[in-house]
Amino acid sequence: MSDVLTISQVNELNYEEFIDLFGNVVEHCSICAAAVWRFRPFRDVYHLHQEICSFVDLLPDTGKEGVLRLHPDLAGRLAELGSLTQESSAEQKAAGLDTMTPEEKQLLKDTNAKYRDKFGFPFVICARQNKKEAILKGIVERLEHSAAEELNIGIEEVKKICMLRLLNIVPDK
Amino acid sequence: MSDVLTISQVNELNYEEFIDLFGNVVEHCSICAAAVWRFRPFRDVYHLHQEICSFVDLLPDTGKEGVLRLHPDLAGRLAELGSLTQESSAEQKAAGLDTMTPEEKQLLKDTNAKYRDKFGFPFVICARQNKKEAILKGIVERLEHSAAEELNIGIEEVKKICMLRLLNIVPDK
Numbered sequence: 001m002s003d004v005l006t007i008s009q010v011n012e013l014n015y016e017e018f019i020d021l022f023g024n025v026v027e028h029c030s031i032c033a034a035a036v037w038r039f040r041p042f043r044d045v046y047h048l049h050q051e052i053c054s055f056v057d058l059l060p061d062t063g064k065e066g067v068l069r070l071h072p073d074l075a076g077r078l079a080e081l082g083s084l085t086q087e088s089s090a091e092q093k094a095a096g097l098d099t100m101t102p103e104e105k106q107l108l109k110d111t112n113a114k115y116r117d118k119f120g121f122p123f124v125i126c127a128r129q130n131k132k133e134a135i136l137k138g139i140v141e142r143l144e145h146s147a148a149e150e151l152n153i154g155i156e157e158v159k160k161i162c163m164l165r166l167l168n169i170v171p172d173k
Numbered sequence: 174m175s176d177v178l179t180i181s182q183v184n185e186l187n188y189e190e191f192i193d194l195f196g197n198v199v200e201h202c203s204i205c206a207a208a209v210w211r212f213r214p215f216r217d218v219y220h221l222h223q224e225i226c227s228f229v230d231l232l233p234d235t236g237k238e239g240v241l242r243l244h245p246d247l248a249g250r251l252a253e254l255g256s257l258t259q260e261s262s263a264e265q266k267a268a269g270l271d272t273m274t275p276e277e278k279q280l281l282k283d284t285n286a287k288y289r290d291k292f293g294f295p296f297v298i299c300a301r302q303n304k305k306e307a308i309l310k311g312i313v314e315r316l317e318h319s320a321a322e323e324l325n326i327g328i329e330e331v332k333k334i335c336m337l338r339l340l341n342i343v344p345d346k
Contacts, residue, residue: 015242029204035239038293055239060231066208069188120211 004171010048011041024085025052025165026158028070032056045170053159061151068121068154073112074135075105076122087165095127095135104136111139119147126160177344183221184214197258198225198338199331201243205229218343226332234324241294241327246285247308248278249295260338268300268308277309284312292320299333 005021013021015037023030036051056067072078072088075097084092092098100108115123123139130138142150178194186194188210196203209224229240245251245261248270257265265271273281288296296312303311315323 019242030243031202031204031236031239033239034242035233035235037242038235038238055233055235058233058236060208060228062208062211062228063204063232065211066204066206066228069192069207069210070203 005169007042007044007048007170010170021169022048022166024087025162025169026056026067026070027072027085027088027161029067032162045166045172048170049159049163049166052162056155056158064151064155065121067158068124068151071122071124071158073109073116073122074125074127074139075100075108076112091127091161091164095130096132097127097135100132104132108136108139111136111143115139115143118143119150121151121154124154124157124161126157126164128164129160178342180215180217180221180343183218183343194342195221195339197260198335198342199229199240200245200258200261200334202240205335218339218345221343222332222336222339225335229328229332237324237328238294240331241297241324244295244297244331246289246295247298247300247312248273248281249285264300264334264337268303269305270300270308273305277305281309281312284309284316288312288316291316292323294324294327297327297330297334299330299337301337302333 010018010021018037019030019033022033026032032052032055035055036048039047039051042048042051056064059067072084074092074095078084079089079092079097082089097108112123123142125135125138127135142153145153183191183194191210192203192206195206199205205225205228208228209221212220212224215221215224229237232240245257247265247268251257252262252265252270255262270281285296296315298308298311300308315326318326
């Protein structure tokens, strides 16, 4: 676990330290942190978040899909292998995804596969703001949406995940 | 070293295999491969390259700067630590950067620092298409450019590096 920082400390980091700390606030997508480096000094953690969100919003749709594709399936193969990023692992645990019954696990696995087949990217939800029941209900409902709707919803979830990951590093006192 | 593939074999990869193989054709920027996944099947390696270039061109300027920032300094700290990606390490060796005299090394280091200070991103050049003499000459010349010019030149170099990395994986027979 890294220590927490104040925004003043963040603004004093050199680029390598900044990327080491914030490179995964959007899962496997360090370009987000690299892109907002030029906006230092940040007024607070919300300013940093806002610049990351603005960058994500400016991505072409292919890039937004790419952002979603860089996320792991919930309770999927990577979780079983123990190969999730530290952040994803903690988030999936917080949602109780590690305590699913075999039936719930199978349902999530099947629905994840259907979702990915239909949309071409994985189901992304802010696990720390949802419990496993809400996630299971959510994926079944969202499967009925259009691809454009799910691209938007998925990206909004990415932003929520990003905010919580940022607050882990730079708590708002 | 990974085995080489034909474009038909590339088109049969699943997403995880695709990202494992192509995630670093743009240095530390796996979103590029993730974004072009939707354009399968690729006609040939040049088609894959072209889609990656189109995606990079669609990035906002902050994103293009981010792409450059994710590149290491030539013969910089990461090279000294042996912490370069496998691709960067081979490329810097091919340019002869590992055989620089102490004076050349110091010149490159100093000019790299000036370049980064002036533009806010590192000097990027396709090392496999240049020898150390051309690189040393190039960085001194490019230091005179405007930031907008260097953003464009840097991104064009990224595309050349990407093409050579792609051809390493999918040779054009």
